[in-house]
Amino acid sequence: MTSTRAAGTARGFATQQLHGGAREASVPTPRAQPIYLTAGFVLDDFDQAEQLFAGGDGYSYTRVANPTNEAVERRIAALEGGAEALLVGSGQAAVVVALLGLVQAGEHIVSASSIYEGTRGLLLENLPRLGIETDFVAEANDPAAWERLIRPTTRALFAESIPNPKNDILDIAAIAQVAHAHGIPLVIDNTLATPYLLRPIEHGADIVVHSASKFLAGHGSVLGGVIVDDGLFDAERDGHLFPHFTAPGGRARIAYFREAIALRFGPTASPLNAFLINQGIETLSLRVERQSQNALGVARWLEQQPEVHSVDYSGLESNPFHALAQRYLPAGQGSVFSFTLRGGLDAARRFVNALDVFTHMTHLGDVRSLVLHPASTSHNLRTDEQLSQAGIWPGTLRVSIGIEDLADLISDLDAGLAAVREII
Numbered sequence: 528m529t530s531t532r533a534a535g536t537a538r539g540f541a542t543q544q545l546h547g548g549a550r551e552a553s554v555p556t557p558r559a560q561p562i563y564l565t566a567g568f569v570l571d572d573f574d575q576a577e578q579l580f581a582g583g584d585g586y587s588y589t590r591v592a593n594p595t596n597e598a599v600e601r602r603i604a605a606l607e608g609g610a611e612a613l614l615v616g617s618g619q620a621a622v623v624v625a626l627l628g629l630v631q632a633g634e635h636i637v638s639a640s641s642i643y644e645g646t647r648g649l650l651l652e653n654l655p656r657l658g659i660e661t662d663f664v665a666e667a668n669d670p671a672a673w674e675r676l677i678r679p680t681t682r683a684l685f686a687e688s689i690p691n692p693k694n695d696i697l698d699i700a701a702i703a704q705v706a707h708a709h710g711i712p713l714v715i716d717n718t719l720a721t722p723y724l725l726r727p728i729e730h731g732a733d734i735v736v737h738s739a740s741k742f743l744a745g746h747g748s749v750l751g752g753v754i755v756d757d758g759l760f761d762a763e764r765d766g767h768l769f770p771h772f773t774a775p776g777g778r779a780r781i782a783y784f785r786e787a788i789a790l791r792f793g794p795t796a797s798p799l800n801a802f803l804i805n806q807g808i809e810t811l812s813l814r815v816e817r818q819s820q821n822a823l824g825v826a827r828w829l830e831q832q833p834e835v836h837s838v839d840y841s842g843l844e845s846n847p848f849h850a851l852a853q854r855y856l857p858a859g860q861g862s863v864f865s866f867t868l869r870g871g872l873d874a875a876r877r878f879v880n881a882l883d884v885f886t887h888m889t890h891l892g893d894v895r896s897l898v899l900h901p902a903s904t905s906h907n908l909r910t911d912e913q914l915s916q917a918g919i920w921p922g923t924l925r926v927s928i929g930i931e932d933l934a935d936l937i938s939d940l941d942a943g944l945a946a947v948r949e950i951i
């Protein structure tokens with residue numbers, strides 16, 4: 528074994544390449560959020576380590592806490608009007624951590640049926656294997672329909688504020704009332720609305736989850752997820768339903784999500800991704816405002832086209848959710864919606880293949896406009912009957928409208944419709 532000496536030092540080269548120049552005398556304050564890309568943190572001394580592991584303040588390991596991730600957590604909590612947030616590795620992880628923190632084997636969830644297909648799969652296939660059952664509400668804005676499905680073992684109500692992909696807006700306040708009458712939390716996935724358009728906690732939701740991969744990050748480059756808690760858990764009133772929430776004060780719920788679920792199941796977000804999400808959030812309002820304006824323009828145009836059978840966008844006066852959208856989403860109805868072509872599957876295929884500005888992919892909330900055919904992709908495990916129950920037809924397409932020039936989007940869609948015209 529050779530031990531090469533590094534120039535000007537008593538230590539060997541290998542040691543120096545690890546430790547040389549490591550400690551800086553003083554660190555300037557960077558304007559951008561620093562990226563603490565490190566698995567863990569140096570423990571100051573023996574006693575500090577002991578205090579830290581006994582629950583004291585400080586940093587030990589990135590799965591427990593990381594300053595870059597915390598910066599995003601504080602920012603999203605502030606934007607959502609929540610008390611505290613927890614950043615995890617994906618939106619799916621956020622949904623899983625929140626639900627596993629609330630519900631255990633033998634207990635029950637009631638969920639809206641118009642939700643992201645990945646969450647539906649989790650509720651239908653994965654959670655039952657852990658002994659957690661879910662009932663689905665088709666009429667999500669009918670409080671009595673939720674009430675009918677609540678059991679003594681129900682521990683969470685779940686819905687999306689702007690459901691993916693149908694844009695069938697939820698009456699959050701009405702469903703929150705049902706939840707609170709039973710002492711259970713309403714969990715709202717606010718991914719498609721973002722806190723710029725809608726803050727569910729202001730309407731009575733207790734917990735908000737996001738896929739930060741979408742509008743929060745905004746540029747389609749990273750995955751992330753976040754859980755926001757309102758910090759109002761009332762142990763005296765509801766503690767008998769959730770005896771595992773033992774931390775003191777209203778933040779007992781998020782403390783459990785953080786310290787018992789995320790810490791041990793381990794869906795940690797990379798600090799590098801946290802940085803990119805943080806940077807994305809800095810332009811959230813500008814992007815979402817423009818995306819909503821573009822989406823309304825596209826929806827209005829599509830509605831006029833003879834090749835289009837229907838458009839599911841709550842910003843349209845003709846949409847059955849328009850009044851609710853005006854109440855909950857006065858600043859814009861978001862960028863994601865579906866529409867259905869005449870001519871079924873063949874029309875959808877021709878349409879998608881003729882697009883150029885729109886990117887064909889399974890993602891949303893990007894600055895670029897995206898398109899997907901749910902029946903043959905995200906929803907391909909559903910039967911025809913389940914698809915029609917969800918309002919997803921062979922000619923249905925989901926779009927996520929970006930920040931491009933509206934005229935270019937419309938001319939691209941027009942090229943798609945020209946390809947459809949040949950067969951209908």
Ligand SMILES: Cc1ncc(COP(=O)(O)O)c(C=O)c1O
Nearest residue numbers: 617618619643691718738740751
């Ligand atoms: C509404 C909604 N929630 C959650 C998710 C899952 O997020 P992720 O892809 O970041 O895991 C998605 C993904 O499309 C979504 O649309």
